[in-house]
Amino acid sequence: MLKLSKLTDYAAVIMAQIARDPDQAHTASELAARVKLPHPTVGKTLKMLAKSGLLESRRGSHGGYVLSRSPADITASDLIAAIEGPIGMTECSHADGECGLLDSCGVADNWQRVSQAIRTLLDGVTLAHLAQSSPLKLPVQLPIQSVTLPTASGALREH
Amino acid sequence: MLKLSKLTDYAAVIMAQIARDPDQAHTASELAARVKLPHPTVGKTLKMLAKSGLLESRRGSHGGYVLSRSPADITASDLIAAIEGPIGMTECSHADGECGLLDSCGVADNWQRVSQAIRTLLDGVTLAHLAQSSPLKLPVQLPIQSVTLPTASGALREH
DNA sequence: GTAAAGAGGACTAAAATGGTCCTATATGGC
DNA sequence: GCCATATAGGACCATTTTAGTCCTCTTTAC
Numbered sequence: 001m002l003k004l005s006k007l008t009d010y011a012a013v014i015m016a017q018i019a020r021d022p023d024q025a026h027t028a029s030e031l032a033a034r035v036k037l038p039h040p041t042v043g044k045t046l047k048m049l050a051k052s053g054l055l056e057s058r059r060g061s062h063g064g065y066v067l068s069r070s071p072a073d074i075t076a077s078d079l080i081a082a083i084e085g086p087i088g089m090t091e092c093s094h095a096d097g098e099c100g101l102l103d104s105c106g107v108a109d110n111w112q113r114v115s116q117a118i119r120t121l122l123d124g125v126t127l128a129h130l131a132q133s134s135p136l137k138l139p140v141q142l143p144i145q146s147v148t149l150p151t152a153s154g155a156l157r158e159h
Numbered sequence: 160m161l162k163l164s165k166l167t168d169y170a171a172v173i174m175a176q177i178a179r180d181p182d183q184a185h186t187a188s189e190l191a192a193r194v195k196l197p198h199p200t201v202g203k204t205l206k207m208l209a210k211s212g213l214l215e216s217r218r219g220s221h222g223g224y225v226l227s228r229s230p231a232d233i234t235a236s237d238l239i240a241a242i243e244g245p246i247g248m249t250e251c252s253h254a255d256g257e258c259g260l261l262d263s264c265g266v267a268d269n270w271q272r273v274s275q276a277i278r279t280l281l282d283g284v285t286l287a288h289l290a291q292s293s294p295l296k297l298p299v300q301l302p303i304q305s306v307t308l309p310t311a312s313g314a315l316r317e318h
Numbered sequence: 319g320t321a322a323a324g325a326g327g328a329c330t331a332a333a334a335t336g337g338t339c340c341t342a343t344a345t346g347g348c
Numbered sequence: 349g350c351c352a353t354a355t356a357g358g359a360c361c362a363t364t365t366t367a368g369t370c371c372t373c374t375t376t377a378c
Contacts, residue, residue, distance in 0.1 A: 002239060029354090059356080
């Protein structure tokens with residue numbers, strides 16, 4: 001369903017918590033309590049975020065995690081990539097991907113373009129946006145297809 | 160990785176095949192041969208597409224599948240929804256979704272907006288687009304964030 | 319009647335995911 | 349130096365999801 005994994009979801013919630021109080025280090029235990037998730041799970045998530053460079057960690061007593069850069073400079077793409085790896089809709093979205101069906105496929109290029117569009121969209125959403133409690137007006141809500149594409153009736157809107 | 164399932168991928172390839180020759184019925188065997196995938200798998204995919212109304216089927220001898228409407232009226236959203244169910248990035252993207260963490264979450268609304276933006280984007284991509292063999296110029300390639308959003312450095316571009 | 323086709327569902331195998339736990343290492347305070 | 353507090357880094361298992369196959373039934377053209 002084009003869904004984020006639970007861990008990515010947790011990551012977003014945790015990062016938003018940190019972003020709302022960016023000037024001090026946060027421990028896994030503290031965040032687990034605030035977010036109401038089990039400590040081991042939160043710990044794992046934090047480790048992944050640190051490993052991919054979105055958080056900086058300090059070990060030992062009085063340790064914890066801080067953002068490695070401003071919330072406005074951390075994108076949704078970054079979060080997703082940190083937990084789930086490279087974003088791409090299909091196997092062949094990646095440069096080295098070989099599906100062996102390229103000749104009979106005929107849609108690979110176009111899916112890649114769609115992937116790219118989604119990446120671009122997610123690059124435009126920052127942690128600062130996500131952490132906002134006030135309703136966020138995303139520009140991307142524009143009905144893109146009506147701007148430049150001719151057709152697309154858009155039936156089956158019960159998604 | 161925000162990835163489509165393999166079956167959705169197959170569905171797109173199969174639908175594109177049909178879209179390129181929309182005036183006659185196509186059997187599962189024929190499509191399996193053309194797409195170079197095992198017959199049972201292609202059959203299953205076709206059944207799902209038919210069940211969700213994107214294909215119409217005729218049984219019996221000389222039977223097969225035809226598009227239920229024009230390729231320009233079948234969207235990427237439709238394809239994905241047919242195979243994977245409703246599109247949504249998080250559990251709580253759905254109306255009835257209850258994650259029990261709503262109070263401590265604080266990002267649900269914003270993720271929903273992002274989900275909506277992706278849906279809109281996918282609504283703008285049609286089967287006609289996907290089936291085009293010539294490079295498709297998607298309007299959505301515009302760097303959306305630079306149009307209206309201030310920040311987003313977009314590091315980690317190795318996606 | 320027979321052959322060709324889809325409908326529907328049961329079933330299995332494999333892979334991804336979520337979650338926990340253990341040991342090692344770093345840091346600060348006493 | 350020692351101890352308490354943290355993270356680092358894996359190993360590990362349970363569960364769920366996904367992919368793929370197969371079987372039986374129904375429909376239809378000839």
